[in-house]
Amino acid sequence: MKMKLAIAGTGYVGLVTGVCLAEVGHTVICYDIQEEKISLLSEGKSPIYEPGVEDIIKKNMEESRLFFTTDPGEAYKEADCIFIAVGTPESEDGSANMQFVEEAAMTIASHIKPDSTVVIKSTVPVGVNERIEDLIFEHSGHRISVVSNPEFLREGSAIHDSFNGDRIVIGANDQLAGDLVEKIYQPFNIPVVRTDVRSAEMIKYASNAFLATKISFINEVANLCEATGANVADVAKGMGMDKRIGEQFLRAGIGFGGSCFPKDTKALQKLAGDYHYDFKILSAVIDVNSRQKLKLFEKAREFYPEMTGKKAAILGLSFKPNTDDIREAPSIELLNELLLAGAEVEVYDPIAMKNVETIYGNKINYASSAEACLQDKDVAFIVTEWEEIKSIPLESYRTKMTVPNIVDGRNCYSLEEAAASGINYLSIGRQMIKSSQHC
Structure with a gap:
């Protein structure tokens, strides 16, 4: 019809x-x-x-x-x-x-x-x-x-x-x-x-809040893995094979962003408050996500306790691949922290750079390609797992950067690859890889 x-x-x-x-x-x-x-x-x-x-x-x-x-x-x-x-x-x-x-x-x-x-x-x-x-x-x-x-x-x-x-x-x-x-x-x-109408309205918020909870949960597990020496990728794989849990939304990273999860979790929390209900789990999810977005900057301090004058590359600006959306994107939090610390920042994203330029203008530099962004940098941050960015050979980090210090917020490379490439590599929920040549 x-x-x-x-x-x-x-x-x-x-x-x-x-x-x-x-x-x-x-x-x-x-x-x-x-x-x-x-x-x-x-x-x-x-x-x-x-x-x-x-x-x-x-x-x-x-x-x-x-x-x-x-x-x-x-x-x-x-x-x-x-x-x-x-x-x-x-x-x-x-x-x-x-x-x-x-x-x-x-x-x-x-x-x-x-x-x-x-x-x-x-x-x-x-x-x-x-x-x-x-x-x-x-x-x-x-x-x-x-x-x-x-x-x-x-x-x-x-x-x-x-x-x-x-x-x-x-x-x-x-x-x-x-x-x-x-x-x-x-x-x-x-x-x-x-x-009924009200149940349908609740289904939307409850669905997004549950997915956000899975993301924050695995990020908390990742933080514990770093402390204990476990590998969060292996932990997530073992968890995800349980059909009651499922593998989706169990990828450790630097928090959720975009137009839905941040807004909808806060809206559901506010709705609960309007009905005098303390939604404790949701409050924790929001808090964990806020802290997780600062992880990359905090990790970079393991390379450089002081970032003043350091040259930083940010690879990926959108909150996820295949969109130009930078709303609540972890890249924005990272940019703000780096600029506040006095770092010189160059960024690259295949789609979202224009949106970032409307915010930052000439405060940062804009690269023509992912590999060009790495040239003569002291530290590189992988923020969005675009295919173009995931496919950068680790050799490029070693040869193009002044010092190949990589902070990978999306765990794009295996620890074995990183160890064999002669770079310093920090990721989420996994142990640090240090190169004997660049310690």
């Missing part, structure tokens, strides 16, 4: 949702208030970096299933279902800011058909879907149904996740509205979980 769908918001979630719904045959019109963004999209160009998204945009525009507009009347007047997919940024108190969701709802109320259904794709705290339903009624006079349909997309893999997800969660207090949304997703052939 093909439908006419509207998407409010062409950010990361809105754009990926819109193009994938068009790809399965629905007619989709994406609305945004930013004229520059809509103009770019109307030319078939994506304002976000996400592998594969531009190809799907162009294909579905050519096949007249995908449209973009800044006119809310054009977007909403004929829509069978409207998806709200605007941002919910973190407020000063840690709660999710509902300003853009509420503004989208009021605009929808001015143009909605009486028989339309609204779906909230944005990540919102428990109770917000019901509040939006009331808000639309107040501004339109129409009592329409609002369905919760949280997203579970990974940046850098969002197109794949859309068509190969583990589940589609549909939270509806109105059975018919829930049925409608389920029909929209039928072509994806992905298992559907039907719940």
Whole structure:
């Protein structure tokens, strides 16, 4: 059953949702208030970096299933279902800011058909879907149904996740509205979980908080491994083979970042506080992650107790590979600490350097390649495990750097490789490798 769908918001979630719904045959019109963004999209160009998204945009525009507009009347007047997919940024108190969701709802109320259904794709705290339903009624006079349909997309893999997800969660207090949304997703052939609205809202936050907990847990194990002489890679492998635990999210590193985990863990913690519940595990997860982001700088002090005047290379700036997102990225914490300590910093990232340059300008240097970034440096930090960075031969560190001191925040190399390469190598949750030539 093909439908006419509207998407409010062409950010990361809105754009990926819109193009994938068009790809399965629905007619989709994406609305945004930013004229520059809509103009770019109307030319078939994506304002976000996400592998594969531009190809799907162009294909579905050519096949007249995908449209973009800044006119809310054009977007909403004929829509069978409207998806709200605007941002919910973190407020000063840690709660999710509902300003853009509420503004989208009021605009929808001015143009909605009486028989339309609204779906909230944005990540919102428990109770917000019901509040939006009331808000639309107040501004339109129409009592329409609002369905919760949280997203579970990974940046850098969002197109794949859309068509190969583990589940589609549909939270509806109105059975018919829930049925409608389920029909929209039928072509994806992905298992559907039907719940009430509040449970669906909680599923999103609880899922992200649990994954964040696994990351912080293995990072704490890594810190203990360093103290005891164990190897966290071996420990994680042994743990992950237990089907009750699973291997995913057990890679020790320098903490989680991005637009979801940091924001959502804080929002869930704030929600718990609003209900006078002390969510002790979540508080520990947030605290561990904050400390873990400082690990690379602290480790570098094993090479240089004083960093003033030292030349440092940072390889990788985005919070993970295959995205240009630097929100809550460990690289930012590291940059701040190095500059505060008086180090000279040069950075490289295949995609995210422009975003970093808007923050730091000429305070740091920008390399043309990963290997160029290493030239004449005293210490190199591996922060993001881009394939290009992981594939740098260890020989390049030894020959290009003034002193081959490597601090690897992603454990890209084996200890055996490091020991054979003549470098000084510090990683996460594993013992230090010292070269006899460069001690």
